[in-house]
Amino acid sequence: MYSQSGIKDYESGKSKIEARIGILLMEIDRWMEMLLQNWWFTTLIGTKRPIQPPLRGEIKRDILIVGGGAAGLAAAARLAGSGKKVVLIEANICGGSSTGKSAGFLTPDSELELSQLVRRFGTQGAKDLWEVPVRGIQRMLNLIKSGGIDCDLQKQDSLFLGKGRGGMKAVKEEDASRKKLGYESQTYFGEDLTEVIGSRKYTAAVRYRDTYGIDALRYAQGVKGMLLDAGVEIYESTRALAFSGHTVRTHMGSVTADQIIFCADKLGPELNPYYWNVYHEQTFLSITEPLSMAEQNSMFPSEPFQCWDSDLIYSYYRLTGDKRLLLGGGSLMTTYARKDTTTSRVIDHVISGFRSAFPQLRSIRFIQFWMGRIDMTRDLLPTVLKEPDTPWVHRVLGCVGLPWATFCGDFVARQVMQDSKQEDDKYYRYFNVNRKFLIPIWLEKVIGKRFSFVINNAWAKYYQKDLTG
Numbered sequence: 313m314y315s316q317s318g319i320k321d322y323e324s325g326k327s328k329i330e331a332r333i334g335i336l337l338m339e340i341d342r343w344m345e346m347l348l349q350n351w352w353f354t355t356l357i358g359t360k361r362p363i364q365p366p367l368r369g370e371i372k373r374d375i376l377i378v379g380g381g382a383a384g385l386a387a388a389a390r391l392a393g394s395g396k397k398v399v400l401i402e403a404n405i406c407g408g409s410s411t412g413k414s415a416g417f418l419t420p421d422s423e424l425e426l427s428q429l430v431r432r433f434g435t436q437g438a439k440d441l442w443e444v445p446v447r448g449i450q451r452m453l454n455l456i457k458s459g460g461i462d463c464d465l466q467k468q469d470s471l472f473l474g475k476g477r478g479g480m481k482a483v484k485e486e487d488a489s490r491k492k493l494g495y496e497s498q499t500y501f502g503e504d505l506t507e508v509i510g511s512r513k514y515t516a517a518v519r520y521r522d523t524y525g526i527d528a529l530r531y532a533q534g535v536k537g538m539l540l541d542a543g544v545e546i547y548e549s550t551r552a553l554a555f556s557g558h559t560v561r562t563h564m565g566s567v568t569a570d571q572i573i574f575c576a577d578k579l580g581p582e583l584n585p586y587y588w589n590v591y592h593e594q595t596f597l598s599i600t601e602p603l604s605m606a607e608q609n610s611m612f613p614s615e616p617f618q619c620w621d622s623d624l625i626y627s628y629y630r631l632t633g634d635k636r637l638l639l640g641g642g643s644l645m646t647t648y649a650r651k652d653t654t655t656s657r658v659i660d661h662v663i664s665g666f667r668s669a670f671p672q673l674r675s676i677r678f679i680q681f682w683m684g685r686i687d688m689t690r691d692l693l694p695t696v697l698k699e700p701d702t703p704w705v706h707r708v709l710g711c712v713g714l715p716w717a718t719f720c721g722d723f724v725a726r727q728v729m730q731d732s733k734q735e736d737d738k739y740y741r742y743f744n745v746n747r748k749f750l751i752p753i754w755l756e757k758v759i760g761k762r763f764s765f766v767i768n769n770a771w772a773k774y775y776q777k778d779l780t781g
Contacts, residue, residue: 379576380406386721407532413684448715461534
């Protein structure tokens with residue numbers, strides 16, 4: 313769990329006694345294995361809404377939504393009260409897949425920083441795209457407030473942390489881009505940085521406001537309750553198996569609808585003709601016992617932030633409402649791997665890196681870990697489309713981040729409700745399935761999906777220029 317180099321780093325600058333105590337604590341923690349269990353499912357204990365029964369029989373409705381994650385729930389919330397008969401089916405429970413396995417960060421950042429959007433799309437294009445998650449956050453907050461949803465909503469400013477010279481450059485570029493587009497931000501360097509983060513591992517940071525953290529699974533279940541009260545039919549444990557025309561078939565029934573919105577992730581080619589356009593990145597999360605006030609203050613001297621760093625495979629963390637530390641990350645080998653890793657070795661490495669950055673927190677114990685796969689596209693932006701040959705079929709694909717998914721689900725629902733052109737129709741162009749990539753689909757089928765995804769991913773993040781809009 314802890315490398316010799318990591319132990320040597322820890323020992324430097326410490327007395328031998330302190331170092332040996334720290335190593336002993338690390339070894340004790342190693343013996344006390346974390347549970348492989350999603351913490352958010354634990355928080356559902358005692359909630360009011362039971363699991364909805366699966367669909368049985370054949371039904372006809374006006375609108376069918378496939379998928380009960382952030383996008384599908386946002387679509388259903390927009391359509392509720394429209395006078396249409398709306399039904400939503402979900403293979404797990406609402407929020408039970410990527411949404412309910414996430415860290416619950418409500419921030420415009422996902423895989424792309426604002427400075428990277430400016431490089432790719434220019435000033436106006438970057439502003440258009442940044443407004444997508446900003447509007448998604450606001451939509452989620454509105455649903456939480458109007459529904460009185462208890463989802464551990466935490467108002468926490470975002471802190472993007474640079475590591476080394478490259479990280480300092482990234483922070484400066486991010487701050488410059490925010491100022492260029494008129495967004496507020498604040499940077500920290502040197503000793504000023506230690507006033508907001510209790511670590512000397514970082515060289516710089518940029519901070520911005522109006523961001524939040526939530527228990528995304530409780531949020532999803534809360535929205536589910538709102539939808540049920542509004543007359544939306546919801547069937548959980550109901551996996552879509554086949555699709556033809558206006559009908560989606562499940563294991564015990566079918567739904568025929570005038571309009572169909574696919575918001576489910578990880579669909580196979582039998583349900584998603586754009587299967588080759590969607591990829592899955594594996595990430596890991598862990599959570600601790602509650603931190604003492606002294607531990608909280610040693611980590612966040614001024615106030616809690618939601619943080620992530622400038623590494624390609626970055627670590628991210630924040631405090632929950634009951635002051636547990638939520639820590640996530642991955643590794644280069646497993647992030648893009650074909651098969652899931654189910655042991656703790658990856659998150660052990662992430663935890664070890666965290667303890668190296670915060671040696672004063674070496675004794676806190678991580679009690680549970682879990683993993684999940686995030687849907688994404690080759691250039692890290694979502695794909696949203698209305699199928700040209702079957703215009704009653706709408707798709708939301710590859711959304712990274714709850715705010716992005718929420719906006720896209722809401723966007724598609726508004727398109728379904730109105731035939732007239734809307735002011736944000738421009739997002740069909742930004743999220744076009746046929747946008748250009750370094751490695752095209754035909755070549756991807758020759759050299760392999762995983763390899764081409766890694767190349768396209770890195771190209772889009774660091775080099776690609778679109779200058780659309």
